[in-house]
Amino acid sequence: MLLALLAYFIRDWRHLMLAVTVPCGVAIICCWWLPESARWLLANGRTDKAKKYLVQCAKMNRSNQDTTKLDTEVQITV
Numbered sequence: 001m002l003l004a005l006l007a008y009f010i011r012d013w014r015h016l017m018l019a020v021t022v023p024c025g026v027a028i029i030c031c032w033w034l035p036e037s038a039r040w041l042l043a044n045g046r047t048d049k050a051k052k053y054l055v056q057c058a059k060m061n062r063s064n065q066d067t068t069k070l071d072t073e074v075q076i077t078v
Contacts, residue, residue, distance in 0.1 A: 003020065010016045038057075041050035058064075 007016055010019055035053050038050040038054050
């Protein structure tokens with residue numbers, strides 16, 4: 001229904017195609033800047049990188065950064 005509404009306001013099909021596909025292209029390009037999941041990194045043995053992302057998330061959430069617990073959890077999962 002949103003596409004029909006958009007098509008109602010954008011009459012030229014070329015501009016309509018551009019308006020529909022540009023947000024998808026932007027989302028695909030932004031995927032390169034998103035980090036991998038910490039769970040996936042741990043499952044594939046990349047513990048240092050997973051720890052780095054988890055500490056970074058803790059900083060963003062303004063929680064205490066008790067990395068000793070994190071070291072224990074990483075050793076258990078590996």
